[in-house]
Amino acid sequence: MESAQQQRRGGGGLVSLSPSQTPRSNDKSVRDLRSADSNSSSKQDKGVNVQVILRCRPLSEDETRIHTPVVISCNESRREVCAVQNIANKQIDRTFLFDKVFGPSSQQKELFDLAVSPIVNEVLEGYNCTIFAYGQTGTGKTYTMEGGARKKNGEFPSDAGVIPRSVKQIFDILEAQNAEYSMKVTFLELYNEEITDLLAPEETMKFVDDKSKKPIALMEDGKGGVFVRGLEEEIVTTANEIYKILEKGSAKRRTAETLLNKQSSRSHSIFSITIHIKECTPEGEEMIKCGKLNLVDLAGSENISRSGAREGRAREAGEINKSLLTLGRVINALVEHSGHVPYRDSKLTRLLRDSLGGKTKTCIIATISPSIHCLEETLSTLDYAHRAKNIKNKPEINQKMMKSALIKDLYSEIDRLKQEVYSAREKNGIYIPRDRFLLEEAEKKAMAEKIERMELESESKEKVHFLKSTL
Ligand SMILES: Nc1ncnc2c1ncn2[C@@H]1O[C@H](COP(=O)(O)OP(=O)(O)OP(=O)(O)O)[C@@H](O)[C@H]1O
Known part of the structure; x- marks a missing residue:
């Protein structure tokens, strides 16, 4: 078995959606914070499976009123979902096993406490974690990720989703620990293989429908990762600030939707929180640990099969297919251990490369409807999610940095940015380190x-x- 020291040297780079400082993998003065949970070192060597959670929404009021037949049953204790199909008057049951199953009566708090809260703790331990919501339009991806009502009279709404609950937990823990920390968030949307910064200042958004405007570029960071050039990073100090940013970002998403005549079900959104926490070694050396949480609301999975059918929307459909299809292909390649994994074929998979077969801890929440009318899509989601269970990641804790090294890195980051600004002002090319x-x-x-x-x-x-x- 590898010693903790050896594992540490393996390196734990950040999946950087930003050009910011990256913890170093070869820092000798790091301490291993890995908790003694399921990820013991021997498990880590072999890899840890992507966690797949299945959530079935209840019938809507309209569906209930017209007595829509239900074809899905969930057994939460056995972690099973059963789909009933009628083929040539024969009843065929198909049962799928997942890491966790949440039936139609499950509450937001229950899903968060059982499935997401442990992941948030790991972010605070220094891991990078990603949570994806995958499923057909109208099955509850946004409900699960964002939730229903906004905060009223200072009270936390009972139907708040994964994002606000994660934010609350992060601040509650940091405050209880009296920790010294810094936190920044980014919020982007991917539509037609083009990235929109949902936190960009107003002036930039006015030109969202201007075809001559250059889309935000995705750049290689030279360390095997990518970053989004010029993506706005908002520094946050309270949970309320994040809720406001989320509202602002979602509102911009809606404005852009109207301008471009599109629906959220056809775009992907990625909300990321990066946290740096200060710690002191017994020798009094100040260390910085870093964790990152990516929360991803994917486009409706029906876009894989149905889009492209409508005329005049070929490009749009094709591009959406590209990211979702590539996601499917990446999953297949990882599961089948085929040599080439086509990460580079779409922006979504380039952005989230480390979450699929990399060093990030990943959880997929697949959402389905219980209705007979959605059965075909439901079966496809169940198959897709079930296959994704076989992806193995090798999560690694991010190396802690000495505060002095971090400051040095920040200075070189400032230098790099200054040179970029200079190049942009002089219009004499782009700056490459x-x-x-x-x-x-x-x-x-x-x-x-x-x-x-x-x-x-x-x-x-x-x-x-x-x-x-x-x-
Ligand atoms: N688990 C649930 N409990 C109660 N209501 C739910 C649940 N899941 C979804 N709903 C309701 O179903 C409707 C559709 O959900 P939602 O908009 O989240 O779907 P979606 O998958 O994000 O769709 P789209 O891909 O179009 O964005 C909403 O009115 C939502 O409130």
Whole structure:
């Protein structure tokens, strides 16, 4: 079994949606905070399966009134969901097992306490965690992630979803620990393979329907990850500030929807919270630990199969297919252990690469409807979610940084940004860090040499072939 020290050296980079500071993997003065839960070191070596939770919503009032037949039954204690199908007058039952099952009467608090709260604790321990909501339109993705009513008279609403509850838990814990911390959030939307910053200042949003406006770019960070260039990061100090930001972001999403004549069911949203917490070693050295929580509300899964059918929406449909389809392909490739995993084929999978087969702890909440009219989509969601259960990630705690090293990193970050601003102002190109530039140049040179060698080889082969034929 690997020692904790060896594991630490393995490195725990952040999936950075921002160009900000990344904890170092080779920091010798790190301490392992891993809790003695299911992720013991031997389990970690083999990988930890993506956790898949299934939630079935209740029938709506309208569905109940017209006596819509129910074809789904949930057994929460056995963690089973059964779908009843009638094919050629024969009743066929299909049963699926998940990590947790929440039936139609399950409450928001119950789902959060049993499935999400442990994940939030892990973020505070220094892990990166991602929670996806996946399912057909109208099955409760947004209800599960965001919830119903907003905060009234200072009271926390009982139907608040995963995002506000996670925020509350994070602040409650940090305040109870009297911790010194800093927190920042980002909120973006992905639609037609284009990224919209939901926290961008108003002026930028006015041009959301302006086709000449360059979409926000996704850049390689040179460490195997990506970041969104220029994505607004809001520093937050209270839970209320986050609730306001969420409202602001959701309102912008709605405005953009009206402008572009689209619905939320066709776009993906990613809300991320990054937390830096200060700790002191017994020697008095100040260390910073970092955790990140990504909360992802995916486009309606029916967009995979149905979109593209309507004329005039080909591009839109095609692009949405691209992210959701690629997500499916990535899941398949990971489950089937095929060599090539097509992360690079869509922005969604590029952004969330580390959450699928990487070092992040991932949970998928699949949502379904109990109605007979949704059975086809429900079966497809159940199959999809069941397959995703076989994805293995190797979660690693982010390495703690010495405060002095972090400050040094921040200074170089400021330098980099200054140079970017300068380049932008002078309109003389984009800034690439010197070491990345040198690396890319060396790679280019090596590639040119390889091509030359190959050309020489093929030339000499041709000559031999020619000589042989003249003999
Ligand atoms: N578990 C639940 N309990 C009670 N009501 C629910 C539940 N899940 C969903 N609903 C209700 O069902 C309706 C549709 O839910 P919601 O908008 O969250 O679906 P969605 O999957 O996010 O759809 P879309 O993909 O179109 O955004 C809403 O009115 C919501 O309040």
